[in-house]
Amino acid sequence: MSKYIIYLILLVSQVLFAETIVESKSAIELIENPSAQIVDNTTNTNILEIDTNTNILNIVEKIEEDESSVEDGEFSVSNIFRVLLLSYPHIVKPVPQSENPYYPDQAINVRGITFYNVNGRFLPEEERKNWKKYNSNTIYTYPREIPDPAIRTKSEISLMKKQSAKSYRRRKKPTYYGFHQALYGMSSLSDTNTQIMKARLFGKQILIHQFAHDSLKQVEKEVYALTNDDKYKVEVKKFLKEGNTVYSFFWRTIAGSKSRSLHSYGVAVDVLEENSKKAMYWLWRQNQKIDWIKEPISVRWNPPNSVVQVFEKYGFVWGGKWNFYDTMHFEYKPEILILNGYDVIFLNQEAIPVVIENPTNQTEVQN
Numbered sequence: 527m528s529k530y531i532i533y534l535i536l537l538v539s540q541v542l543f544a545e546t547i548v549e550s551k552s553a554i555e556l557i558e559n560p561s562a563q564i565v566d567n568t569t570n571t572n573i574l575e576i577d578t579n580t581n582i583l584n585i586v587e588k589i590e591e592d593e594s595s596v597e598d599g600e601f602s603v604s605n606i607f608r609v610l611l612l613s614y615p616h617i618v619k620p621v622p623q624s625e626n627p628y629y630p631d632q633a634i635n636v637r638g639i640t641f642y643n644v645n646g647r648f649l650p651e652e653e654r655k656n657w658k659k660y661n662s663n664t665i666y667t668y669p670r671e672i673p674d675p676a677i678r679t680k681s682e683i684s685l686m687k688k689q690s691a692k693s694y695r696r697r698k699k700p701t702y703y704g705f706h707q708a709l710y711g712m713s714s715l716s717d718t719n720t721q722i723m724k725a726r727l728f729g730k731q732i733l734i735h736q737f738a739h740d741s742l743k744q745v746e747k748e749v750y751a752l753t754n755d756d757k758y759k760v761e762v763k764k765f766l767k768e769g770n771t772v773y774s775f776f777w778r779t780i781a782g783s784k785s786r787s788l789h790s791y792g793v794a795v796d797v798l799e800e801n802s803k804k805a806m807y808w809l810w811r812q813n814q815k816i817d818w819i820k821e822p823i824s825v826r827w828n829p830p831n832s833v834v835q836v837f838e839k840y841g842f843v844w845g846g847k848w849n850f851y852d853t854m855h856f857e858y859k860p861e862i863l864i865l866n867g868y869d870v871i872f873l874n875q876e877a878i879p880v881v882i883e884n885p886t887n888q889t890e891v892q893n
């Protein structure tokens with residue numbers, strides 16, 4: 527596969543995962559609104575069975591390269607499926623060849639639904655024939671360092687220009703949304719109470735998917751611990767002071783695009799400096815008519831690397847490493863980190879989602 531194709535796929539996936547600014551309501555607004563479809567008094571048993579502190583580095587080392595099955599993307603579908611099985615063992619199950627009528631198309635079972643790999647799209651049986659409607663589910667390269675705009679080639683710049691255009695983004699095919707809906711167990715707002723939990727991050731109340739709850743709690747603990755570390759305390763205290771606004775779960779309706787932000791599933795959090803003059807999100811910069819593709823990294827508001835590394839250690843990808851950067855954004859996507867050779871620690875997810883009662887406005891709660 528040519529470098530150009532890989533780069534193209536990389537950019538496409540990044541646009542897809544980047545924020546789409548559409549009509550959105552916070553869960554809090556929706557919960558306070560009587561018309562919101564939140565089910566009261568729902569209790570749920572904990573179905574999660576992950577071992578405490580499972581460090582899967584050893585398992586990942588056993589993953590073999592297999593490029594034969596993939597049309598698009600950096601990573602083979604068989605490796606993506608393996609990593610999904612590792613990352614969500616309570617949700618994702620293998621499908622034996624004997625139960626796969628479409629073999630050699632690979633298949634994976636997510637909450638009882640079988641998804642087949644059709645040219646890099648993960649689709650249920652009824653959508654197989656429609657595969658061309660969808661973008662590939664394959665996983666992008668996630669680098670160790672922030673991509674440096676200073677070393678972009680002319681062709682990379684022109685490709686990014688093309689992909690950042692409004693018309694391009696509007697036309698762009700979505701990935702099949704049913705895969706994420708199955709993975710996160712949320713196909714509508716009424717599923718919120720089965721998956722979304724209250725939590726706190728850096729002194730603010732947030733709503734987070736149960737997958738990410740314990741990991742985020744540990745992230746907070748370790749970031750706070752850095753404030754006692756002589757090597758990091760200055761930068762981390764500065765980050766905690768500046769990053770005074772935290773957003774998490776937003777159920778976004780889709781306008782002009784079928785791509786859905788991972789905030790809709792409660793697996794993403796934004797930590798940002800309100801009213802910052804610095805660059806945090808490429809699209810805001812573009813809307814200000816700034817030639818953001820060429821701007822140096824120094825114009826951005828970035829959390830310190832020590833903080834980013836803590837998030838990554840517990841399975842959160844940081845949007846600041848995307849070419850289409852979003853420096854406030856962290857999302858729980860251990861599969862991306864693992865495929866890119868990061869060592870991810872999974873925590874025992876003992877937390878059980880609870881009914882959210884009278885939530886305080888998440889931006890106003892102080893520690």
Ligand SMILES: [Zn+2]
Pocket residue numbers: 545789794795796852854855856
């Ligand atoms: Zn975000």
